[in-house]
Amino acid sequence: MHPPRIRIPPLATTCRSCLSLRSRPSRFLPLTQHRPASHASQGRANKAAPGPGKRLGAKKGASELVVPGNIIFRQRGTHWFPGENCGMGRDHTIFAKEKGYVTFYKDPAAHPKRKYIGVVFQRGEKLPVPRNAPRRRRLGLVGRERVLSTIATAEGMEAGGLVESQGTMRQEGMKTRSKVPALRKVELRPGYQYRESNWSIGRAAERANVRVREYKRGDRFLAWRKLNARKARNAERRALGSRKKKGSSK
Amino acid sequence: MALPTYTIRPALRCLRRAPALGSGSISSSHSFKTTTSKQDEATVETTTSNTPPPPPLDLDPNTVSTRREERLLLRTKGVHPIGSRRRRAALQSSDNVPFEQMPYQCFQEARKVLQEDRESKLEQITEMRRRIARWQNIPAEECGGEVAKKGKLVRMQKYLEELKILADINDPVIKKRFEDGMGDMNRPIYRHLADQKWRAYKRLLLMQRISQMHIVPDILAHIDPTAEVSLGFGRRNVQPGEFVDSRVSEMPARLNIQVFDKGERFVSIAVMDPDVPDEERDTFGSRCHFLAVNIPVSPTSTSVPLSKLNKDNHIVYPWLPPYAQKGAPYHRLAVFVIQQDKTSFSADGRVDVETLRKSMGRRRERFSFRRFTQGKNMHPIGMHLFRSKWDDGTDGVVQRADIEGFNVEFTRKKPEKLPYKKKDGARYR
Numbered sequence: 097m098h099p100p101r102i103r104i105p106p107l108a109t110t111c112r113s114c115l116s117l118r119s120r121p122s123r124f125l126p127l128t129q130h131r132p133a134s135h136a137s138q139g140r141a142n143k144a145a146p147g148p149g150k151r152l153g154a155k156k157g158a159s160e161l162v163v164p165g166n167i168i169f170r171q172r173g174t175h176w177f178p179g180e181n182c183g184m185g186r187d188h189t190i191f192a193k194e195k196g197y198v199t200f201y202k203d204p205a206a207h208p209k210r211k212y213i214g215v216v217f218q219r220g221e222k223l224p225v226p227r228n229a230p231r232r233r234r235l236g237l238v239g240r241e242r243v244l245s246t247i248a249t250a251e252g253m254e255a256g257g258l259v260e261s262q263g264t265m266r267q268e269g270m271k272t273r274s275k276v277p278a279l280r281k282v283e284l285r286p287g288y289q290y291r292e293s294n295w296s297i298g299r300a301a302e303r304a305n306v307r308v309r310e311y312k313r314g315d316r317f318l319a320w321r322k323l324n325a326r327k328a329r330n331a332e333r334r335a336l337g338s339r340k341k342k343g344s345s346k
Numbered sequence: 347m348a349l350p351t352y353t354i355r356p357a358l359r360c361l362r363r364a365p366a367l368g369s370g371s372i373s374s375s376h377s378f379k380t381t382t383s384k385q386d387e388a389t390v391e392t393t394t395s396n397t398p399p400p401p402p403l404d405l406d407p408n409t410v411s412t413r414r415e416e417r418l419l420l421r422t423k424g425v426h427p428i429g430s431r432r433r434r435a436a437l438q439s440s441d442n443v444p445f446e447q448m449p450y451q452c453f454q455e456a457r458k459v460l461q462e463d464r465e466s467k468l469e470q471i472t473e474m475r476r477r478i479a480r481w482q483n484i485p486a487e488e489c490g491g492e493v494a495k496k497g498k499l500v501r502m503q504k505y506l507e508e509l510k511i512l513a514d515i516n517d518p519v520i521k522k523r524f525e526d527g528m529g530d531m532n533r534p535i536y537r538h539l540a541d542q543k544w545r546a547y548k549r550l551l552l553m554q555r556i557s558q559m560h561i562v563p564d565i566l567a568h569i570d571p572t573a574e575v576s577l578g579f580g581r582r583n584v585q586p587g588e589f590v591d592s593r594v595s596e597m598p599a600r601l602n603i604q605v606f607d608k609g610e611r612f613v614s615i616a617v618m619d620p621d622v623p624d625e626e627r628d629t630f631g632s633r634c635h636f637l638a639v640n641i642p643v644s645p646t647s648t649s650v651p652l653s654k655l656n657k658d659n660h661i662v663y664p665w666l667p668p669y670a671q672k673g674a675p676y677h678r679l680a681v682f683v684i685q686q687d688k689t690s691f692s693a694d695g696r697v698d699v700e701t702l703r704k705s706m707g708r709r710r711e712r713f714s715f716r717r718f719t720q721g722k723n724m725h726p727i728g729m730h731l732f733r734s735k736w737d738d739g740t741d742g743v744v745q746r747a748d749i750e751g752f753n754v755e756f757t758r759k760k761p762e763k764l765p766y767k768k769k770d771g772a773r774y775r
Contacts, residue, residue: 164761195762228567231560235628237756242672 162192179212411435467513531645573728593739598652598665610644634713673756
């Protein structure tokens with residue numbers, strides 16, 4: 097892998113040869129020489145500059161107070177896994193889901209090798225909780241009295257296809273189901289919309305007494321008629337379109 | 347819409363029904379003989395099908411194979427069809443020859459081998475019974491102490507039960523009867539087959555739901571179901587973990603408890619809700635929705651409708667309809683079947699309802715299932731679960747049941763922020 101050696105003859109002999117062979121000056125060697133690189137000068141080989149630091153690592157220490165959304169650990173890959181009351185983000189960031197105190201622990205029963213980050217509600221609580229102990233759960237809700245107008249009364253009973261008969265709730269059968277459902281009262285729906293429910297809107301056609309031919313599976317005669325009608329329509333449209341095209345080109 | 351069968355294909359129907367009609371005479375009734383007599387029947391049918399009233403069908407639970415016929419059978423005769431629809435359809439074109447008369451030599455030879463095996467197993471069973479009787483009479487000192495003797499007897503009994511199953515497990519008739527749903531649950535072989543069938547899918551599903559919904563650490567420490575429990579409300583069957591409308595679960599559930607070991611025993615049934623919001627302590631409490639004791643259950647008597655239980659003899663807490671307040675997370679309702687083991691102070695395992703009622707008082711709230719089963723010779727043998735959440739019918743249900751404090755709506759607590767840390771002043775100079 098050595099570069100080819102160029103043997104340079106001593107000057108005297110060169111001069112001699114010059115003098116003797118004046119007619120052939122091309123035998124002089126070029127003054128500038130090319131020597132190919134033996135080592136890459138750029139790129140990975142020369143330890144590219146490291147770039148800005150990504151600020152990875154622990155953002156909260158053990159038993160430090162965190163609130164929901166606080167970032168506990170930034171990492172590339174999963175050096176740490178989310179444990180109790182923690183979540184993992186798109187870039188494997190571990191964050192808190194509950195207010196509490198950070199704990200770093202291992203849970204050999206769940207996984208023998210993983211390291212977990214968890215959040216406990218009381219300072220000094222240990223993780224993991226014993227396998228058969230009930231989970232510690234936080235309600236995280238506040239109750240308030242409901243406004244009376246939002247309480248549905250007995251009229252909500254018809255929903256779900258259930259009717260009351262002989263003191264018990266029964267599934268509405270084909271016989272008991274009324275043919276055309278009456279328009280239901282508009283009500284406050286999710287997203288602050290005052291409107292009737294979707295199933296009620298879906299039966300609007302029946303309410304308007306729109307009659308539709310009953311679908312019959314395998315009715316080839318109807319299919320044939322429809323096909324012919326469609327073909328005729330298409331032919332007509334094609335004829336129209338071609339005429340237009342001609343007109344536009346002129 | 348599909349046309350009724352008797353109007354579309356009279357010829358096919360005639361063909362289909364021919365062996366079924368001839369099934370009375372077992373002696374390999376080849377359909378060739380009966381064709382002449384069947385033909386005029388077919389003509390009769392075609393003529394009648396033109397007239398509006400259809401001919402009355404002779405519906406056989408063994409051979410009905412269309413949904414319509416099944417429904418008709420159930421409606422007119424009140425009989426459920428036997429086996430799978432595919433099997434019933436296959437039976438229509440089979441000669442229904444019993445296994446003993448099948449004209450296949452290899453099959454008959456194989457049956458002989460199985461028969462011999464069965465006979466040898468039966469001999470072993472009688473031998474084992476004899477041995478057990480002998481060991482019971484031997485004094486404990488001679489066979490190395492009371493514990494050793496008991497262990498030996500238990501092992502022998504276990505082997506005897508194993509032999510009973512092995513004697514019948516290869517019998518094609520037994521397999522057929524079990525698949526037809528005609529198995530007698532008093533016999534160990536049918537209980538064994540039913541147990542295997544339950545463990546193949548339903549128990550796996552139940553165990554998955556138990557772990558997914560954290561029933562095991564939340565309500566009790568461990569459960570190993572050995573009895574199949576199915577649950578329904580009225581006509582509606584409920585799959586484990588299904589959401590049930592509050593109006594549906596307003597009436598008491600009906601349970602079906604299939605135990606796979608012999609003998610009658612008493613069970614308690616408890617319905618627990620471990621997701622009751624407890625705002626003061628900012629956590630969840632539990633509530634008992636139903637508690638009944640001393641319910642007799644055996645492999646053959648399986649149906650337990652909770653509404654039909656005797657108030658005085660069984661029920662500690664009557665059925666409280668499951669409900670969830672608006673905005674609260676869904677409630678899990680776990681139905682436990684708890685076997686009451688025989689003890690020295692109650693020979694049959696009965697529990698005194700009156701004392702239990704007194705000790706429990708009226709405290710459904712904060713009912714602890716662990717405390718209830720601890721130290722009372724009660725162990726859960728089966729369970730089922732469903733879920734309930736606030737829906738349109740909850741208000742009506744709650745008002746009808748006179749439940750107080752339902753008029754609450756839960757909203758999320760505003761998340762607190764960490765206190766702002768002011769940086770030291772030197773940085774801003």
